[in-house]
Amino acid sequence: MTRISTEEEIPSFMRGEVQSFEQTSENIPNIEDLPDYLRPNRYTPSLTVETKGSVTTEPEIDTEQDVTSNAQHHDDLNEEAVTLLQSEKQTYDTILQDENIREAAIRMSEKYLGRDDLSPEDAIDEVLEHFNKFDVNELTAASDLNYVSSLVSDLEDAQQRGQEPRYQEKLQELNDYRLLFTAKNSLPYFWQEGGRSAYKSIGDVLEGIVTAPSTWLSMLVPVVGKVATQGGIQATKFGVTKLLQQVGKRPILTAMATEGAAGALQDVAAQKTKIQADLQEDYSVLQTGVVTAISTVAPAAVIPLTAKGSVVAFMERNTGDIIAKNDASIKKQIEQGIENAGKTLNSTEIEAQGVTKMLREKLKPLDKDAVERGLKIKEQVAERGDIEDVLTVNIRPEKYDQVLAALTDITRISLKGRNPEDLAGERISETVSKAISEIKDKALAKKGATDVDAEKAIRDTFEPLLSKYNLNYNDLADIYLADASEAGRILQQRGKIKRALSYLDDAAGYDYFGFNKEVKDVFKKVAKQDTKDFAKTGVLRELDQARLAIMTSQPATTVRNIAGGLIRLPIDFATRGIDTTLQRLTGVERLKPNSDAWALFEGFLNAKESRALQSIYQANFAEEYDRLFRPLLDVADASKNPNKLVPLSKISRGLNVINTVSDNWFKRVAFTGSLKRQLNDLAGVIKPKTKEDAEKYFDTFLKGKMWDDGTTKLDTLGTYYSKLGVDKNSPDAWKSIFREEDFSLVKIMERGNFHKVFGQSKEGRDAIQKATEEALYYTYQRSPENELAKTFIKAVHAVPFVGTSFAPFPRFMVNAMRFTYEYSPTFLLLNKNARSELAALAGSKTARELNDGYENVAKGLLGTAFILGAMKFRMSESAGDKWYLGKMDDGTTYDMRPFFPLAPYLYFGDLVARAYKGDPITADTNTAIIRDTLQTLTGMQLFKTGFGLYALEGAIADLERGDLKGASNILAEFASNFVETYSIPATVPQDFYNSFFAQDEARVLRDMQGPNFISTFLNKSFKRLPGNEAMYDFFEENIESYEKPGILTTPFTGDEPIRRAGAGISRQVLGVLFRQKATEVEEEFTRLRISPNRLVRRTRNPEYNMVNNVLAKVFIDQVLHKEITSDAYKNMKASEIEIEGGEIRVYSKSEKQKLYIQHLIDKKFKPKRTDIINNLVEGSKAKDIVEAMKFERGGAKRQFYKDLAKEQYHKMINPETGKKYGIPRNEDGYDHSILNKIVKQLESADLDISQD
DSSP: OOOOOSOOOOOGGGOOOOOOOOOOTTTSOOGGGSOGGGSOTTSOTTOOOOBTTBOOOOOOOOTTSOTGGGOGGGGGSOHHHHHHHHHSOOOHHHHHHOHHHHHHHHHHHHHTSOOOSOOHHHHHHHHHHHHHHHTTOHHHHHHHHHHHHHHHHHHHHHHHHTOHHHHHHHHHHHHHHHHHHHHHHHSOOTTSTTOOOHHHHHHHHHHHHHTOHHHHHHHHHHHHHHHHHHHOHHHHHTTOHHHHHHHHHOHHHHHHHHHHHHHHHHHHHHHHHHHHTTSOSSOOHHHHHHHHHHHHHSOTTHHHHHHHHHHHHHHTTTOOOHHHHHHHHHHHHHHHHHHHHHHHHTOOOHHHHHHHHHHHHHOOOOOHHHHHHHHHHHHHHHHHTTOOSOOOOOOOGGGHHHHHHHHHHHHHHHTTTSOGGGGGGOOHHHHHHHHHHHHHHHHHTSTTOOHHHHHHHHHHHHHHHHHHTTOOHHHHHHHHHHHHHHHHHHTTSTTOOOSOOHHHHHHTTOSTTOOOHHHHHHHHHHHTTOOOOOOOOOHHHHHHHHHHHHHTOSHHHHHHHHHHHHHHHHHHHHHHHHHHHHHHHTTOOOOOSSOOTTHHHHHHHOHHHHHHHHHHHHHHOHHHHHHHSSSOHHHHHHOSSOOSOHHHHHHHHHHTHHHHHHHHHHHHHHHHHHHHHHHHHHHHHHOOSSHHHHHHHIIIIITTOBOTTSSOBOOSHHHHHHHHTOOTTSTTGGGGTOOGGGGOHHHHHHTTOHHHHHHSSHHHHHHHHHHHHHHHHHTTOOOOOSHHHHHHHHHHTTSTTHHHHHOSOHHHHHHHHHHHHHTSHHHHHHOHHHHHHHHHHTTOHHHHHHOSOOHHHHHHHHHHHHHHHHHHHHTSTTBOSSTTEEEOTTSOEEEOTTSTTHHHHHHHHHHHHHHHHTOOOSOSSHHHHHHHHHHHHHOGGGOTTSOOHHHHHHHHHHHHHTOHHHHHHHHHHHHHHHHHHHTGGGHHHHHHHHHHTSOGGGGBOEEOOOSSHHHHHHHHHTTTSTTHHHHHHHHHHHOTTOOOOEEOOBTTTBTSOOBOBSOTTHHHHHSOOEEOOOOHHHHHHHHTTOOGGGTSOOOSOHHHHHHHHHHHHHHIIIIIHHHHTSHHHHTOOOEEEEOGGGOEEEEOHHHHHHHHHHHHIIIIIHHHHHHHHHTBOTTOHHHHHHHHHHHHOOOHHHHHHHHHHHHHHHHSBOTTTSSBOOOOSSGGGSOHHHHHHHHHHHHHSOOOTTOO
């Protein structure tokens, strides 16, 4: 035996009692002794892991006998104890007094439920609570099924491998479960004598019901149906609208159906659990049917559904039928606009008749087909110009006469000083631009006039026209959009436009029509003929677009998005609350005609109001509406104009429809809240201070609008005073002109003034645009203003599959980065607006005059608070070992990164917590630091299906080394990623199948990395499909070079199977996957930032990884665990060491602990591992694994020697057969030990370059 000495010269603080790490048959498991499904086919079961001088003797195992029929552990089950419990009358008190039950409850609480240090009584209550939830919660039942089936599998594996201690451990756990399950079901009901208290029993059941995913799904699905009914514009295209509408209309029936399905799944899991635990013989279809019927007739979700309905009814109690009142109010306005248009178009004036006739030729009503053709032109222009999909040709036929009449009046203005014949060759938008110029020049010609006067003159001309014909600025803006689309289309044929389109460039600077920034960019590009030649979308681009849509199609994505949206609600509330509070403290008058800080919460709960707003918004601002309420923009960016694979596009978006509906739900909430706040701010800013201001306010904001009754038009101030009941001659009459209620969003809608308020004034247009932008930002879909961000988004989508493989959703990323920056202490220091607001708070009068509020300060302060809160969380018992993990009471952990914006604050909070505790702050390598920071700030970790920068980096490194096989594996990963993303929807049935129906084998995590291209490609391509084990078996039988995935191994688990904690279905219903509880050593490695690679470096060969990990696990169990749990290690103190120049260097406790563990690894483990690896017995399975790995290593130079070695090997005589080895059928047929010896000889020999 080889023993490692502990007497090396090391610093005093690193000396300690270290257990020897020995190679013996008792403590080094045999690689050969793995279960059948883990054994690579090319090795025979008779080979063992041995070292020279030490041979392990293994028990004889009948490998031909079926495992299930050989499951002798059934003889060791506690049948007598279970039968006794079932046969004798039990009470709660007898259960509490039973010593076997008391001990079993403590063990189960610790091992399965994760509750340590409980008294026997508390442990029994904990177990009974768990089984009560098991009866009503499908997730708990599925988790128990996974737990019990894993125990049975581990029992059989331990028995087969002759591992008596492991066998007894698993047997004890299974017997404990059987005993306690039987004890619970032997108890009388709580209302019977001897039963457990009603308080505890009913409380357990209610908690199980409330936490059941089916309960929440029953409440959510009707909401989704209602949202789709109102705003699911995309759902219409995929034929699901009627279904969703029916779901929304029948919440109770929906709840019954959902609960019935959940009841069936719960019973399936419960019966299979009892079968696995040998407490039931056969599955009963009848029982499942009865449970399903009961669950359907008496759904648990009806109670919370009713409670939810009461809350909603309370929030909507003062909300009338807004849409009906709006329609009634605007009816008269529409009729008056049509009447005025008729008068203009039928004018007897010769000039008016000539202008109208000319305009009729240019402006023809657009029927439905013409609109669709215009939309296609618009989309192509948008793509060619690398701009947003924002242009819409939508001059509605019903407004044709009004638009024509308004254009007639405008055209007559532009004719002044010109010949009417000049109009023949002009575009309509050009004519409008000249009218604007005419008005502007005339105003500026007056002495002392400024641009402000010119703008007022333009508004004084246009706004009465809009009111006269019941139009808004958007109706005129459509003319520009249509002309821009047509001009852009013609630009494809370069040189065919002779006339300069400078008027479009001018339009880019207009504020009159409410053009957003993207539209203005289009105008500039078209005016400068700056659009690029455009190749049609193409099949590849459409395939990529479909891939991106499919990537977000899981219910898990929807759940995470909903959670992220809900997280933003309190953040928004706090931001606005701090902002307005600071304004009041600094003397700013705040008016509240609408809810303010609570606006988004109100929009969330009062769906009736927000749906009415959405409907009215669509009717009046179709273009802006379409820009806001459409599918995820990152998906739309990939292919705006599908024309090759339309069916695939429809399917991919159809799969994504629920996610789109939930996305638009939050947009609606954010839009409603933002618009209310714009009105509140506007009311505070424009509240008149003088009589002159009040009269100006009336002319600008009230004149031409409807009175409260929705029937009287306020043409004059006198009419307004009359309606107010105020004497117009009173000196204080002007004070009554401004009414705060006029800025109430609900009142504006009810009075039919929505299109006038938001479409006929610059302030209104600014408000509607800001609300739209903020709603897009709320869902991380806002178009960036930063040129670098724009270039990044464009670059990602430039070549299909390339950019999106690394950053699938670039628009989300840039918005996520912006959010993280704004809500951070860095924002307070670097943003000039935030600094100005801080100066205003400090008393700077100049700064106070420049700022409208303190929103930026509020964001920075909140971001700072979030980091501090995250720091506290990271120092709590609820935090997992890694910065992004949360921890349950039972020790299982879950990944919190998908729930943006939690991730960046958890990351930085963890750094602060580490600094506070004195733990190492940064990761071991710069690459890891950069990777973690980028993933955190950009939200990239949300989309794990991307190929990843790490893979590209690895491929380049492999090519540089000449490792073509490594590069081939990277290519396999890229190709399999392409295939896998299209199978993402199959994850849903896979999770259901694995949770409720599959054998334990399907729940064991696999290492999908194969030894060659075909293995890696097939393993990863099909990993999301339910029942993929059968597919892997088929590939293995029919593809010679293919190897199915083995179990995933780590240094902390060795060759023990790793399973998902709980039920895999939690991913789809909760948005999270639970992980097994980390070992103490694993947690310590994470705390000290020690990479597992420090123990053994992970390779692309799963079998070699398994050998290394088994050895590492032995070292962890024998040495590291004992060391890190020792008092000497825990009580280690910081040290001060004097270095050159008298400088003192301080080593914290954590730094010393990290150095100590690294020392143990380097001095105790690695030499021993090398010794073991180098002294494996020839012909053993582990030896061949190691030798094959050694042979694979090396660059281009070594490849030459390997090729020569193979050539020589083919000619060698096999001593066992007396024949040449020859060329084997594949790589597995070589004896790599012989090949390595030949290579070694060749490397040390002189090569004869004269030979071929």
